[in-house]
Amino acid sequence: MRAVIQRVDEARVIVDSEVIGSINKGLLVLLAIGNFDLLEDVNWLVRKIINLRIFPNEKNFPHYSLKEISGSILVVPQFTLYADLSQGRRPSYFEAAKPDQARKMFDELIMLLKINNNIVVQTGRFQAHMKVYSCNDGPVTFLLDSKDR
Template sequence: MRIVIQRVSEASVVINKAEVASIQNGLLVLLGVESDDTKEDIDWLCNKIVNLRIFSDENDVMNISLKDCDGDIIVVSQFTLHASTKKGNRPSYIKAAKPDIAIPLYEQFVATLQNTLGKTVQTGEFGADMKVHLVNDGPVTILIDSKNRE
C-alpha cells in the first residue's frame, strides 16, 4: 500500500457537485492499494498515520500526532499512486489492485483507521470521479509505502 499524507487546515471531497466529506484541521490521506497488500500492511499504516508526529506543539515544533491533537481525517482511494513511468509517457497501472481486491482492502483500511484513531474517518467514494479540495498546512506532505518499512 502506498499513501500520501497531507497535513491540512481544511479539506473536502466533492462528487457530482455534492460535498461528501469535509474536515478542518487534520490529514488528507490518498490511498493506493496493490494486489499483494495484506491486513499487516493496513495495520502498520494505520498505526503510523495516527501516531506520526507532524503537528506543531506550543513551541511550533512538529511533535504532536493526529491522535494527540484530536485531528480529523479524510481517506481518498487513488490507484494512480501505483503508476509506473519507467517506459514511455503513458503511465502503467499494472501494480494497482483491481476493484475486486482493492475495494475490500480499502474498506478494511478505513475501518482499521477508525478503530485506531477512535473516531469517524471521512472518505471519498471508491472509483468515483472526485474533486478534492485542500489547504495544505505547512506544507507538510509525506509519502509512505508499506513495502518499505524496514
C-alpha cells in the same frame, strides 16, 4: 500500500457536485492499494498514520499525533500512485490492485482508523471522478509505502 499524507487545515472531496467528505484540522491521505498488499500492510499504515508526530506544539515543533490532537482524516482512494511511467507516454497501472481487492483493503483501513482512535474519518468514493480540495498546513507532506518499512 502507498499513501501521500498531507497535514491540512481543511479538506473536502466532491463527487457529482456533492461534498461527500469534509474535514477541518487533520490529515488528507491519498491512498493506493497494490496487488500484493496484505492485512499486515493495512495494520502498519493505520498505526503509522495515527501515531505520526507531525502536528506542532507551542514552539512550532512537530510533537503531536493526529490521535493526540483529536484531529480528522480524509482518506481518498487514488490508484494512480501505483502508476509506472518508465516506458512510453501512457501510465501503466499493473501494480495497482483490482477494484474489488482494493475496496476490501480500503474498507478495512477505514474501519481500523475509526476503532478507538477518537478521530473523525471521512472518505472519497471508489471508482468515481472526484474533486479534492485542501488547504495544506506547512506544507507538510509525506510519502509512505508499506513495502519500505
